[in-house]
Amino acid sequence: MRIAVVSSPRSGNSFVRNILSDALKLENIHSHNYKGMHIPEKCIYQIHWYREPNFQSFLAEHNFSVLTVARHPLDILVSVFNFIRNDPSPAKWLEGNVEIDDRLVGHSPASEVFLDYALSWGAENLFSVTYQWWHDRDAIKIRYEDFATSDYNKFAALLNELGAPKDNLEYAIACNPFERLKHTPNKHGWQGIPGLWKKLVPYLHARKIYKRHKRIFKVLGYSVEPTLLTKKAASRNWEILSAS
Numbered sequence: 001m002r003i004a005v006v007s008s009p010r011s012g013n014s015f016v017r018n019i020l021s022d023a024l025k026l027e028n029i030h031s032h033n034y035k036g037m038h039i040p041e042k043c044i045y046q047i048h049w050y051r052e053p054n055f056q057s058f059l060a061e062h063n064f065s066v067l068t069v070a071r072h073p074l075d076i077l078v079s080v081f082n083f084i085r086n087d088p089s090p091a092k093w094l095e096g097n098v099e100i101d102d103r104l105v106g107h108s109p110a111s112e113v114f115l116d117y118a119l120s121w122g123a124e125n126l127f128s129v130t131y132q133w134w135h136d137r138d139a140i141k142i143r144y145e146d147f148a149t150s151d152y153n154k155f156a157a158l159l160n161e162l163g164a165p166k167d168n169l170e171y172a173i174a175c176n177p178f179e180r181l182k183h184t185p186n187k188h189g190w191q192g193i194p195g196l197w198k199k200l201v202p203y204l205h206a207r208k209i210y211k212r213h214k215r216i217f218k219v220l221g222y223s224v225e226p227t228l229l230t231k232k233a234a235s236r237n238w239e240i241l242s243a244s
Helices: 013-024 053-061 073-083 089-096 112-118 121-133 152-162 169-175 178-182 203-212 214-220 231-242
Strands: 002-006 027-030 043-047 065-070 140-143
Touching (some): 002 013, 013 043, 013 065, 013 152, 013 178, 065 121, 073 121, 073 203, 073 214, 112 203, 140 152
Parallel strands (some): 002 043, 065 140
């Protein structure tokens, strides 16, 4: 069995991949580019890549089942801005087309820097991976929010859809709590809480981002509910969470 987890960065890909890897005893691999990759006979492979003909042919040639993970776009952005404080690899995402560089490091989701990036083509490319694969009729589609609590029934239903056994699922979930990702060298996991953006992105900014990427929000089934969050309160919340 081969499974490819192909989604936008910071969508919960590693969390889902690790559980499936242990549940199905699959070699766990990931890369920034699929070209030249050695593909084991049994593996789960994570990559952020466009739904384009060459990559589709690669996946078909190696008999991959494709799994794509959606997450609220504002939670993705918040997670990105935290992640880049500890890891330079986002500069390699989509061969640099997400346009993440050092100028973004250290800024909060309440900042104008965050807003400018969120409205950019780089952000659109960031969101585009899951958005594109969401249109693939053969791809298995899940939402991070449904799996964030490590719900056994959700993962069991996913394994059913993959046509895979559930014998090791309970063990795999127990071995891969979200907390484990918080203690990796690059602090790959952070909060993992669905809807965290409501505490960190001022509503007026959130509305501008929604309008800019409205098609992506709507296709993936996400909205931006009104909040009373001010820039000052959002900045304070970021400082508190950043220290955790």
